[in-house]
Amino acid sequence: MNNDTTASEDLRDETAAEAPEVAEHDAAEGLKAELEDLRKQLLYTQAETQNVRRRMEKDAADARAYAATGFARDMLSVADNLTRALAAIPPAMREEEGTKALVTGLEMTAKELDNVFQRNGITRIDSLGAKLDPNKHQAMIELPSDQEPGTIVQEMQAGYMIKERLLRPALVGVAKAGETPGVNASA
Incomplete structure (x- = not known):
């Protein structure tokens, strides 16, 4: 029995020596998997942050570009009325000395309004x-x-x-x- 006892003790010693290696290997694999998950989460977070930044930049650019939309719509009625007023002036009145300066002023106002529209992308x-x-x-x-x-x-x-x-x-x-x-x- 002595030989059997010695053989089983040797087997226990070998198994005990391998157990820490197996445990270390399993722990290392677990840490590698956790590290990979964290890397994926970091990449996802970075991508999401970049998307939010781009969206905010686009929203800010749109806000700057279209901030005057309501005011511009209101000014269109002024432009329409000015155009109607100029169209209603008879040709004879355009040549009369008493009204020629008034007509010229109205035409210059209409031209300046068009220039303001163009400068603002309208x-x-x-x-x-x-x-x-x-x-x-x-x-x-x-x-x-x-x-x-x-x-x-x-x-x-x-x-x-x-x-x-x-x-x-x-x-x-x-x-x-x-x-x-x-x-x-x-x-």
């Missing part, structure tokens, strides 16, 4: 002759025309953009499909 939408774009135009009526159907043939109120956004749609009349002016369908 542009007029060119509508006449263009195809109806529901993102920029609002069709008010259909008119008989020799133009292709859907083509803008009349502008009732100018539309404006502020940078890339619609400030006010143009109110327009579009060519009606299937009709041409001056042609009698019953003839």
Whole structure:
């Protein structure tokens, strides 16, 4: 039995010697897995922080670019009234000495207003002759025309953009499909 006892003691000694190595290996693997999880969380957090920073920068840029939108919309009615006033002045009145300076002043005011709009990224939408774009135009009526159907043939109120956004749609009349002016369908 002595030999058996010695053999089992040797086996216990070998197992006991291997146990710390196995435990250290398992602990190292556990730490590696934890380290990898923490690295992934760090990368995710960095990416999220960068996305939030970009979003905030874009929001701040949009706020700066479009801060005057409400004021600009209010100024459009002033521009419309000034344009109507200039259009209502008869040609004879434009040449009279008593009103010539007044007309010139009104024209200069309209030109300066246009310059202020341009400096602030406010542009007029060119509508006449263009195809109806529901993102920029609002069709008010259909008119008989020799133009292709859907083509803008009349502008009732100018539309404006502020940078890339619609400030006010143009109110327009579009060519009606299937009709041409001056042609009698019953003839």
